[in-house]
Amino acid sequence: MATNNLFDQWTEVQKQMMDNWVSMSKNISDAFQPNGKNGTATKLPFTDWYQKQQELLEKSMNPAEAQKVFQDSFEGYRKTLEDQLSQWTKMTNQMLSQQGQAFMPFTAMPRIHQISEAYQEIAKYWDPILSVIRDGTPNPAQINDWLKPEAYQGMLTKLMEFNMPVSVQEIADQATKLFSDYSSWVSGQTTGFTGSFPGGMMSLPAWDNNPFMKLMTDLQHRVETQLVPITSMLNIGKRGEMVQLILDAQREYITYVMSASAIQAQMFQAGQKAMPEAVETLRKQYLETNQVPDFDTFFNTFTGILEHHLVTLFETESYSKLQNDMAVAGVKVKNRLERVMEYAFEGAPFTLRSETDELAKELQSLRRKVRMLEKKVQEMSKAVSAEKPQPPARKTPASRSRKKPAAEAPAS
Amino acid sequence: METANIANQAAETVTRFTEQTAEQMNSMRTWAQNLSEIETVDIATAPRETVWQDGKVKLYHFLRDTKAKVKTPVVISYALVNRWEMMDLQPDRSMIRRLLQEGLDVYVIDWGYAGVAERYKTMGDYINGNLDDCIDFVRDRHGVDQVNLVGVCQGGTFSVIYTALHPEKVKNLVTLVTPVDFSHDEGLLFRWSREVDVDSLVEGFNGVVPGEFLNIAFDLLKPMAKVKKYVNLPKLAQDKAKLENFLRMEKWVSDGPAQAGEAYREFINELYKQNKLAKGTFELEGEKVDLKKIDMPIMTIYASADHLVPPPCTQKLNDLVSSTDKELYEFPGGHIGVFVGSRSQKVLAPAIAEWLANRDK
Known part of the structure; x- marks a missing residue:
């Protein structure tokens, strides 16, 4: 030209x-x-x-x-x-x-935004990736040099919809607030701990396990050394139980954060292989066909390989256990803090969850008893009908249905 | 590098960029226009009436213009996870409409949305309570002793248990993508469930397990599926009809009901973890569930590419029952494709209707 x-x-x-x-x-x-x-x-x-x-x-x-x-x-x-x-x-x-x-369902909106950003994040690297596919390189892992670990983490975070930093902060704030409010009553010695906890938490990078672990170990140590002796001196009662619940919540919270952090680290490790493998796969295809792939082909190849590596990870027993630990610890934190709230609002002029739970239990038990009684009545009716002389022709079987019939018989 | 080569590369790059940009802009405009023209996203529009209700559980009867060709009415028991609307997602992707067209009289149980009031509701309450009540109602209403029971996924497991306990009320049993043998490793859900501390989860969630929690697990089974779905959205949204289909499916997917804690606990502990149903050791409200008591005609439908309920988990049913008239039907596709795929409309629904019609003597 x-x-x-x-x-x-x-x-x-x-x-x-x-x-x-x-x-x-x-x-x-x-x-x-x-x-x-x-x-x-x-x-x-x-x-x-x-x-x-x-x-x-x-x-x-x-x-x-x-x-x-x-x-x-x-x-x-x-x-x-x-x-x-x-x-x-x-x-x-x-x-x-x-x-x-x-x-769009409410839950889909942030996902679309995140995924859209991830797609475009990868698109930024498309030109150098394309060069490797077309022109070749002795080491496809060179892609990892272009796509810096932080950027790759960011991209995977968006693709997998991780929201660790937000959750960590939210949980830390909630746990610390409650902890601070109630443990101040127990002892004035906790100011240092509650003051440093949220700041330390927020300053940590979500993927960095080591300082996280250090903080958690430190937290555990402080909880045990400073508070357990105090709580053990308390009389059993509302306040003692509240403090115990908060301590339990803190311990569960540690488990939650450690499990969640480990899971994300495992996913990142598994996902790291995907980018160079995608480049290598398309490079081979290019050499065979001489057809330059477009970005969408690359994106689909990359996400396909990434998915394979992630599912392989998900299939391991260690992942299953870790996932269970994280989920259980997460809901336990929530549950403990809600129970503290129950104590705090005891006597308030509204119905508490534990009270509605009791009602629900009673309700279900009564419904079950009614069902059993209905069944007995039905069986007795059948027995009585069987003793009586049968009518010459029967259009419908003996009445068996319970509860609320809401309409006439259909045309069929 | 030669000037001409650089120039060629520049031209190629700029041309590609220009074409892609123009394409993206056009695509964005069409997408925005299509989206702005959609007024509502309707699902489950087949005409129906509520004929029975107990608490949050309802029984729908789907209206027909003509008399049913098959005299035995069909009761469909859907899963507790997700909503029955998948069976009638839209007029041209509706297994219910197709079954009606094929001459069946169709009832569907809507389990409702479990809340605090249902946290102590057990599998026994669902199966011996709601399901039995619905079947008795339909038997009375039609003046028949037996119904055709169609169970879907977890609702199929409930149907199998029900049929084993009340075989006299079921004329024919059809199960779609129904887990019965939970001992397999093919499905991630089956692996994960073995490790899950369901008691702690149920307690932690105060007895009501949120639908969103289950959806996270479903999403992780194919972790990139959602990414691909949303990335392809701009392309798909160029076609208004396809965009509407997409939105209907999204509406259904996001509408996962919470689970009644006790029933969920039983289902995971007794079936997923201990595989009691297939082993013959499962008891419902103190009564042993013996699958050999299922002796009526049975049609077991599985999807060859089902990642939620892999085929071996379903196929085993036919070996566990004592029926002599039994059919194992392979649907080529995935779990959801069974209800909304074009093959579902063209082949599967007519096959079910024909199978039931042939046994309606």
């Missing part, structure tokens, strides 16, 4: 691209507006890039500078692609927020 023709073509392509972008963004903005009202088109980062490209092209009339011009323009392209992806995420989220909320 001649260089001059290329310039012409490139200019034309960019112009088309610009027109498309502006036109479509206006249309999309219109579509977002309720009742078809027109809105102002979003200002897109492509505008700036296009202007810069024009300036570059003007300079590029000198063929000697062509190589530099192209190199510069690639940088512009990469920057624009990144900006575009960011803009794209915003637009997708905006559309889903405005139009999708009416229909």
Whole structure:
């Protein structure tokens, strides 16, 4: 292809691209507006890039500078692609927020956002990945150098919908608040602990096990050494039980965080193999077919391989146990803290959960007794009917149904 | 690198970027337009009436324009996890509508949404209570001694237990993707359940296990399925009809009812962990459940690619019953495909109807 023709073509392509972008963004903005009202088109980062490209092209009339011009323009392209992806995420989220909320289940919304971000996160690395597939590399693990561990963790976190940092903070806040409120009553010695706990928790990276473990060990130690002797001196009663529940909750919380952290670490470890394997798989296919894969093919290959590794992990007994530990500890923390709340609101002018539980137990027991009695009545009725002379023809069997008949017999 | 090569690469890159951008913009516009034109997402629209109710449990009768060709009415017992609406997701993906078209008279049990009031409800309360009441009601209403019982997934396990305890009330038994033998390792749910401390979970959740908790486990069975689903959404959303189908399925998926703690505890401990039903040691309210007492015609349907209830967990049923008229039917597809796949409409529902019609003497 001649260089001059290329310039012409490139200019034309960019112009088309610009027109498309502006036109479509206006249309999309219109579509977002309720009742078809027109809105102002979003200002897109492509505008700036296009202007810069024009300036570059003007300079590029000198063929000697062509190589530099192209190199510069690639940088512009990469920057624009990144900006575009960011803009794209915003637009997708905006559309889903405005139009999708009416229909999409509430639980699906954050997932879509997370997955959309993960998809675009991977797209950022598509060009170097494509180069490896097409041009080859002695070591496909080189991908891991481009896709830094932090970025890879971030991407997997989004793909797997982990929400550890939020949960940790939430649970830490709740546990610490209750712990602080009630244990202050027990002893004034806990200020240091309660003050440092939330800060220490929030400052920790979610994936980093070591400081986490250290904190947890420290926490356990403090709980045991500072509080257990105090609680053991308390008389058995409401306050003593409350303190005990809080201590139990703290211990369960430690188990929960450690299990959750270990699970995520295992998943990350299993998932690390997926990216280089996906590149290698597509590289082999490319060598066989000479067909360059598109990004979606890559994405599907990558997620397919990732899924295989994760399921292999899920099939292990150790994962099953860890998953159970995490789930049980999580619900126990919740349950203990709710029971503390029950104590706190004892005597309040509303019905507590434990009281409704008692009612539910009684209700179910009564329903069961009624069912048994109905059955006995039914059997007795049958026995009585059997003793009586039978009518010559029977249109329907003896009445057997219980509860509430709500309609007449159907046509059939 | 040669200037021409660089230029070629630049052109290729920019062209690809341009094409993709234009495509994405067009796609976004169509998606937004399609979404804004959808007013409601309806599921379970086949005409029906509530003919019986006890607490939160309801029995629906689906209305027919013509007289049923098969005189024995069909009672469908769906699972407690997830909602029966999967059987009537939309008009052209509705096993219920298809069964009606094939001449059956169809009833479906809606187990309702378990809450605090149901936390002590047991499998016995569901099976010997609700299911038995519904079947008695239908028998009375139609003046017949027996019904055709169709059990789906966990509702199929309930149906098998019911039939073993009350064989005189069941003319034909059809089970769809129903776990009976829980000893296999093929399904992750089966592996995980062996390790799960269900007693602590039920207590921790105050006796009502949330649907969201179960959904997490279901999602993890195919951890990337949801990712792929949402990534493909913009493409799929180009077609309004497909977008509506997607939204219907999402509505159903997200509507997982909570589980009554005691029944859940029994199901996991006695069946998943100890495999008592297949071993012949399971007791319901003190009465032994002997599968050999199932001697009526039985049609056991399993899905070849079922990741929730793998085929071996279902197939075993035919070896455990004493029926001489028994059919093992393989559906080529997954668990959900049994109800909403095109093959379900074209082949499976007519096959069930024909099988029942041939045994309606």
